[in-house]
Amino acid sequence: MANHRGAGAPPPKRGGGGGNTKALYHLGETVTGSDGKPTIKMIKALKLRPGVKNHEILTLDDFTDLDDAYSINIHMFNLRGTKDNIVVCPKTAMDPRPCPICEVLNKEPSWYVCVSAIDRHVYEFADKKSAGQKKVYQDLRRVVLITNTWKQRMTINAEHAKGWRGSYWHVSRSEPTQEPTQNGGTRTSYKDSPRVGDVWFMEEKYDEEKIKNELEKGAATYGLPVEKFAQPLNYEVLLKPKDHAQLVAIANDIRSDESALKDPEPAAAAAPAAAVSDKLAEAELNY
Numbered sequence: 191m192a193n194h195r196g197a198g199a200p201p202p203k204r205g206g207g208g209g210n211t212k213a214l215y216h217l218g219e220t221v222t223g224s225d226g227k228p229t230i231k232m233i234k235a236l237k238l239r240p241g242v243k244n245h246e247i248l249t250l251d252d253f254t255d256l257d258d259a260y261s262i263n264i265h266m267f268n269l270r271g272t273k274d275n276i277v278v279c280p281k282t283a284m285d286p287r288p289c290p291i292c293e294v295l296n297k298e299p300s301w302y303v304c305v306s307a308i309d310r311h312v313y314e315f316a317d318k319k320s321a322g323q324k325k326v327y328q329d330l331r332r333v334v335l336i337t338n339t340w341k342q343r344m345t346i347n348a349e350h351a352k353g354w355r356g357s358y359w360h361v362s363r364s365e366p367t368q369e370p371t372q373n374g375g376t377r378t379s380y381k382d383s384p385r386v387g388d389v390w391f392m393e394e395k396y397d398e399e400k401i402k403n404e405l406e407k408g409a410a411t412y413g414l415p416v417e418k419f420a421q422p423l424n425y426e427v428l429l430k431p432k433d434h435a436q437l438v439a440i441a442n443d444i445r446s447d448e449s450a451l452k453d454p455e456p457a458a459a460a461a462p463a464a465a466v467s468d469k470l471a472e473a474e475l476n477y
């Protein structure tokens with residue numbers, strides 16, 4: 191604990207739930223192995239724990255300005271004890287038909303722009319199968335979902351880094367703050383503590399050769415040639431909304447769980463009026 195002068199140490203942290211239970215609904219991409227067998231790999235949205243410092247992220251997209259990024263409407267929800275379930279909302283400016291998930295959650299989807307990243311952090315887990323052994327994961331593919339509130343600041347970061355491609359970042363996330371409520375209580379505010387972190391320092395710029403060399407091992411583990419692994423995610427495919435019947439089935443599943451709560455961390459606001467997902471609409475037309 192740091193020895194602060196003046197007002198002393200910060201107030202104690204609020205308890206946070208642990209648990210690594212896998213989401214029941216998530217984004218996935220199909221990877222065909224060298225044996226010709228396709229497998230679906232889960233692509234997690236980047237989410238840092240509040241207070242995390244210097245998490246290592248390599249970003250891959252060719253653009254700089256997030257106005258050029260792919261945008262998406264997403265529902266995030268808890269379900270039967272699992273967190274961060276993600277379902278892409280099919281609603282667009284061009285197709286405003288009611289979405290079964292909007293209806294069951296009674297909530298508009300959250301709007302984000304997307305950046306592709308390789309999570310270079312080394313994760314170590316105890317291997318449940320053999321005691322004393324550790325499982326090590328690195329170079330996981332991630333989609334970075336950036337809210338409209340953070341878009342401008344993140345674009346400034348990317349301009350400073352001369353684009354997202356090959357930028358290797360140390361990312362930190364501030365703790366949420368406590369804000370007074372009208373009735374004299376307090377509530378937790380995540381305004382300055384976004385899931386993707388609020389402090390992005392570009393540590394190094396990888397050129398194409400370095401990207402390839404650094405990701406070779408991760409690509410082999412993942413089952414893709416490094417040239418493909420080092421490319422941004424295929425947003426049109428990864429973020430394609432499920433068809434209506436599947437969405438109805440998911441909505442029924444949510445309805446069956448009385449404890450299916452709103453995410454405790456309020457997600458982003460719904461789409462800003464002027465920024466409705468044109469790119470998504472375009473992508474949908476191209477299916």
Ligand SMILES: [Zn+2]
Pocket residue numbers: 265278279280281289290291292293298299
């Ligand atoms: Zn929806």
